[in-house]
Amino acid sequence: MVRPLETEEVTQRLRDALEKYTRSNINLIQESYIEPGLSLLNKTEFPTKQRRSEHRKAKRLLCDIYENGAFPVLLILFVLEIPSYQWFRVERKAVVPALKEWWKEVTVPRDWERSAVLLCTRHFDTLLRTGAERATNLDISLCDLFSLIGSGSESDASVQVIHNPGGSTLPYIKFNEQETVGISGSLELSVDLYSMLSRAQQPDPAAETSHPR
Numbered sequence: 001m002v003r004p005l006e007t008e009e010v011t012q013r014l015r016d017a018l019e020k021y022t023r024s025n026i027n028l029i030q031e032s033y034i035e036p037g038l039s040l041l042n043k044t045e046f047p048t049k050q051r052r053s054e055h056r057k058a059k060r061l062l063c064d065i066y067e068n069g070a071f072p073v074l075l076i077l078f079v080l081e082i083p084s085y086q087w088f089r090v091e092r093k094a095v096v097p098a099l100k101e102w103w104k105e106v107t108v109p110r111d112w113e114r115s116a117v118l119l120c121t122r123h124f125d126t127l128l129r130t131g132a133e134r135a136t137n138l139d140i141s142l143c144d145l146f147s148l149i150g151s152g153s154e155s156d157a158s159v160q161v162i163h164n165p166g167g168s169t170l171p172y173i174k175f176n177e178q179e180t181v182g183i184s185g186s187l188e189l190s191v192d193l194y195s196m197l198s199r200a201q202q203p204d205p206a207a208e209t210s211h212p213r
Contacts, residue, residue, distance in 0.1 A: 003089065004089050004090070004091050005082070005086060005089045005090045005091065005095070006091050006094065006095070007091065007094050007095045007098040007099075010082065010090060010095050010099065011095075011098060011099060011102055013081055013082065014074075014077055014078060014081055014082075014099065014102075015102075017077055017080065017081040018077060018106065021077070021080075021112075031119065031122075031123075033080055034076070034079050034080065034119065034123065036083070036084045037079045037084045037087075038123055038124075039084075040055065040058060040084040040085075040087070041058075041059060041062070041124075041127050041128075042127070043055060053088075054088035055088075057087070057088040057092070058084065058087035058088045059127075059128075060092065061087055061088075061090055061092045061096070062075065062078075062079075062087070062124075062128055063128045064092060064096045065078055065096055065099065066120070066124065066128045066129075067100075068128075068129050069120065069125065069129065071100065071103065072113070072116040072117045072119075072120040073108050073112055073113055073116040074099060074100070074103050075116070075120060075124065075128075076115075076116040076119055076120065077116075078099075118188070160173065161173050161189070161194065161197060161198075163191075163194050171188070171189040171190075171191060171193075171194035172186045172187060172188045172189060173186060173187040173189065
């Protein structure tokens with residue numbers, strides 16, 4: 001008989017993992033670390049009814065943890081620390097409420113939250129959102145998007161373009177963090193686009209050295 005994973009054991013493993021990762025850096029966590037879990041969630045064919053049942057239990061467990069995007073860091077921590085082949089053993093109805101109660105006492109570093117949200121958006125959102133909360137697409141022109149972002153801002157207002165070359169997150173733009181006109185957020189960039197922006201901001205050596213006679 002397979003032994004279930006109960007509340008105390010799961011919570012302690014996540015507590016130990018949280019301390020371990022906080023001592024290092026969330027950016028050291030590579031996307032390859034969550035590949036086994038993603039492979040299980042994306043699986044559609046099973047050799048036996050038992051395996052299919054285990055898959056349903058595992059997916060429902062992660063849906064409950066994620067709660068339509070409310071707990072991205074908790075989800076990533078769980079996926080990193082509890083092997084996917086053990087997910088179906090977790091006593092979902094007892095463990096999930098206990099984890100979320102414990103999570104209320106946890107202080108999450110901003111880098112952790114940013115990285116977890118990006119990982120969930122890329123890999124888990126469409127798999128784990130349920131019902132009316134399932135992710136949708138919004139088509140909008142770039143002109144309209146940047147017009148909306150810039151509305152109410154000074155014409156020379158600047159934004160931060162942030163990139164950590166050693167991390168797992170892509171470069172991103174932070175705009176209007178103080179919400180001075182009621183709109184704030186961030187835009188993710190490709191590394192190539194960040195490099196182009198960086199080069200565009202560098203002074204032209206030829207222009208600096210050329211002077212009129």
